[in-house]
Amino acid sequence: MKVIELKKSVTDSNDRDAALLRRELDEKGMLLINLMSAAGSGKTTFLSRTITDLKDLRIAVIEADIESVVDAERIAKLGARSIQAHTDGMCHMDAGMTREAVESIGTDETDVLFLENIGNLICPAEYDTGAQRNVMILSVPEGDDKPLKYPLMFENSNVLIITKTDTMSYFDFDMDKCIERVRRLNPFIEIFPVSAKTGEGMDEWEKWLIREVQETKNRRKR
Amino acid sequence: MHEMGIVLHIAKTLNETAEEEKITKIGSVTLQVGEVSGIITDLFVDCWNYFKVRNEILKDSELKLETLPAVTFCGDCEKTYPTVKYGRECPYCGSYETWLLTGNECIIKEIEAETL
16 A cells, blocks of 8 residues: 555635636626525525515525425515525535536526525535625524624625514614624624615615626626 | 535545546545534544445545644734634733634545555
């Protein structure tokens, strides 16, 4: 037997696949957003509201949640295209699975594609999917201490959406303290507190989204 | 399950290496796992043993795990300290401007293999 030195990170091959997918998406001018959160944080309600508000954007959704037939139906009712991705029982989407899903939904008729990742705050943070932007959701009932418990998720996200702000009065959620904790982990993160139910705060997030879609299209032109 | 996913990623890399290096059999795999990588070693070994017997090249391989210590650097006083004991707050100056230097890695260090 001979010893072969590898010194390869476990995520090495995935990182390469992800970088390649990201470059191809940029060339096509389509924005892929990796949407991550814990189960029950209101991802689908938040997406539904976004789709309803932004009728002019061609939005499609990849559902990677195990119980997602229900979610896919909710999205389809709004007129957005959605497909189910198969993770083979794994707790995260990797770049290979994401590529398969992107290819089957197609990039020509889509401005922005949301990847609804598996509902947990640990594993999806560790695997680059190839998305140009990572967006995470934290809901008010989950608590303002989550940045302390799951730092990597907050460090790797470009945007934090704090949902269910209409329930603030029922929970001991300290918005200022939460934002301070998040900024300590990631000074560059954009934070949008919203209520998808009442619509409060959605316009700021939607402005950000429209700007990102436009910038992705501009990258293609160059 | 997180550990199973990692096993599958390692297997993919090793099978690619096997093709490049014309490996017929892998005798051992040495992994370096950081203290704060979040990998639960007991569970990881179970996943490895479950998987390896189903993979031609890996089926007789032994898994060797080496732990890499977690070390954090303080941007304010520029000292380093052990992450697991003190967390994010620098024990020397109390600053939170600290970064993890090492400790969250999972690296395939080397393998022992038979080649054609």
